């Protein structure tokens with residue numbers, strides 16, 4: 001599916017918007033709204049952010065660090081920038097001499113000194129942006145060479161590390177919003193859906209709303225209920241016509257959850273989703289399904305077709321059934337194996353529900369930073385506009401699912417026979433990107449689709465050291481146990497969404 005249209009002078013506090021207003025005039029249609037958000041129309045060819053969808057698993061943007069290009073995951077679940085600079089010689093950068101490190105629960109990480117360089121994304125350039133220079137980071141994968149966190153500024157690890165120095169550790173968006181006090185402090189995402197390979201990723205904007213989806217401004221403002229995460233409250237799940245309230249199960253949350261509400265994280269950096277066990281059971285307990293301890297979700301017949309909507313207040317957000325299941329491997333007879341995309345919430349996490357790309361693809365989403373960056377602005381909030389027509393999605397499922405399975409099986413057959421992996425970042429759609437993506441995430445003959453689901457969220461050592469110590473035992477056991485299954489080193493699902501550490 002694709003919408004008819006796809007797809008923001010002054011030196012000020014070290015930030016400059018390079019002639020953006022002049023550049024955008026032909027593309028910009030101003031409408032008057034109380035928020036004064038600019039509504040714009042982008043052509044895909046004009047997408048300034050180089051937003052790309054890799055295999056429905058990663059949504060990346062093309063940034064330039066000291067003039068050199070990097071494809072980085074755009075992640076609402078974290079707030080720092082790191083790039084794998086191996087093979088790129090960066091000029092004109094300042095080394096703070098302060099070490100930065102990010103670790104993921106799949107045991108990969110990115111570490112190196114925190115450095116300062118001019119970072120450009122779209123029309124925006126932040127001078128002396130702090131980032132972790134992590135050459136050869138094992139958390140980079142194929143054409144993906146880092147992460148740009150667009151979470152709350154207080155979540156920034158780099159900012160904390162630099163707080164006792166003279167360097168400015170502000171995150172990229174914080175710098176922009178602080179410099180442009182008159183512009184809305186919002187970002188928006190439209191995540192595309194595709195079956196195999198890399199395509200245009202849909203849309204990303206800063207301080208602007210897309211014309212095609214401008215009714216998002218009329219959607220309810222979901223309050224953000226934490227200063228360090230894009231957390232809000234949801235009401236219920238609608239599963240095959242039946243409402244299920246998702247009670248708060250976790251006792252560890254410091255956030256007071258009102259009766260009948262559920263704490264939910266909206267996370268673009270998470271390919272999948274998590275919900276309380278009874279919700280996942282209701283979704284996937286179909287004939288032929290069985291629970292996988294390893295993945296913490298159900299292994300399903302590949303034609304499983306489920307109706308699920310997420311309810312926020314009076315609004316229901318239907319999920320395309322294609323987003324509720326996923327091929328994850330092939331049998332020796334070359335038939336695909338499928339699993340659910342919603343897994344059990346782990347006991348250790350502090351939100352009951354985490355909605356990653358499998359949900360967000362069904363919405364146009366707006367994240368307003370409010371007074372997180374500009375004192376005096378209102379409170380942060382989230383708005384969601386449904387972009388999935390449930391009738392159409394339901395009736396097209398069989399055909400689209402078959403096409404997806406065929407493409408999957410064919411790409412898997414090709415994956416096992418071809419091991420070449422190019423490492424050059426490329427913005428063009430290329431069916432081999434799925435191979436590249438997986439290659440760098442593990443052994444080249446590893447099943448790519450399971451490993452590529454590994455969530456690149458990080459653990460902040462130091463601040464959350466206690467939580468990590470409690471979890472390290474579990475992680476070690478689970479991963480070593482699973483390494484040997486089926487002769488393939490699938491990474492266990494239980495390690496894939498460390499969103500709440």
Ligand SMILES: *[C@@H]1O[C@H](CO)[C@@H](O)[C@H](O)[C@H]1NC(C)=O
Nearest residue numbers: 066067091092093118127128
């Ligand atoms: C280095 O950075 C400074 C300040 O941002 C800039 O004026 C200068 O042109 C840059 N030099 C090169 C070689 O990029």
Ligand SMILES: *[C@@H]1O[C@H](CO)[C@@H](O)[C@H](O)[C@H]1NC(C)=O
Nearest residue numbers: 106107108109110111138139
């Ligand atoms: C990845 O690199 C980190 C250091 O940044 C190291 O501690 C970790 O063991 C490595 N993980 C793997 C899977 O190689």
Ligand SMILES: *[C@@H]1O[C@H](CO)[C@@H](O)[C@H](O)[C@H]1NC(C)=O
Nearest residue numbers: 243244245247258259260261
């Ligand atoms: C919560 O849900 C229960 C069951 O539907 C209902 O009886 C109760 O009034 C609700 N509480 C609030 C505060 O809405």
Ligand SMILES: *[C@@H]1O[C@H](CO)[C@@H](O)[C@H](O)[C@H]1NC(C)=O
Nearest residue numbers: 249296344345346347348494
């Ligand atoms: C999580 O907690 C529930 C209830 O206490 C328990 O039944 C379940 O086994 C726990 N799950 C894990 C993975 O520890």
Ligand SMILES: *[C@@H]1O[C@H](CO)[C@@H](O)[C@H](O)[C@H]1NC(C)=O
Nearest residue numbers: 371372375376377378379380
């Ligand atoms: C943001 O605004 C709200 C409401 O005006 C206020 O309660 C809150 O303390 C403010 N937060 C910051 C960080 O200024």
Ligand SMILES: *[C@@H]1O[C@H](CO)[C@@H](O)[C@H](O)[C@H]1NC(C)=O
Nearest residue numbers: 240241306307390391392394
């Ligand atoms: C699922 O939802 C679609 C669209 O609303 C509807 O046509 C279909 O009958 C529903 N199926 C089930 C099993 O609930």
Ligand SMILES: *[C@@H]1O[C@H](CO)[C@@H](O)[C@H](O)[C@H]1NC(C)=O
Nearest residue numbers: 196407410411413414431432
């Ligand atoms: C798989 O490889 C064959 C032969 O090299 C090619 O024709 C086909 O298009 C490839 N399929 C995919 C999905 O890459």
